Amino acid sequence: AQSVTQPDIHITVSEGASLELRCNYSYGATPYLFWYVQSPGQGLQLLLKYFSGDTLVQGIKGFEAEFKRSQSSFNLRKPSVHWSDAAEYFCAVDPRRNNLFFGTGTRLTVIP
């Protein structure tokens, strides 16, 4: 079945530590891939996107993501987390039909 999986429901990291949020997808062809962030009570903000080409994608706020075709993964990373990064993060997949399918989200807590 087609799906987007974010295996970590909740992650806690210390401020200044590195971060990696996992995302795996199950679709026939390589879809378009996205990461969105949602701060408490807010809407969705696009962090970065992958359509094709270079598998390491740079986004806003110092985030990057790496597409690995062999693993059907699109993990989000940040080398040094700031307290303002506390939010919920959603991986989303567009199987080239202009329909986004979302993972269930990962809530990030940042401790001082």
Added chain:
Amino acid sequence: EAQVTQNPRYLITVTGKKLTVTCSQNMNHEYMSWYRQDPGLGLRQIYYSMNVEVTDKGDVPEGYKVSRKEKRNFPLILESPSPNQTSLYFCASSPGTGRNTIYFGEGSWLTVV
């Protein structure tokens, strides 16, 4: 400024009282859709529309209706709301083909009591 505008942003209503959440985009986008967000479930697509007068069901269409009479508007209609439709709703739009970013509205918090 490119925008997807939803109204109302916040609404408390009673079971069975018909309501409409409006969505309007100013980017001449062909594609529009509605999602609902629930804790632990992420965002799930309710309906989408590839163009005027063309709509189709998403993953969770039960209890909802939509219409697309003009390109810019895509209202979500709850004919007889029930408490299980209490959720955060997002409208989205995109140009419709190719490598496009999908733009989201700010969300509408709906509570059905």
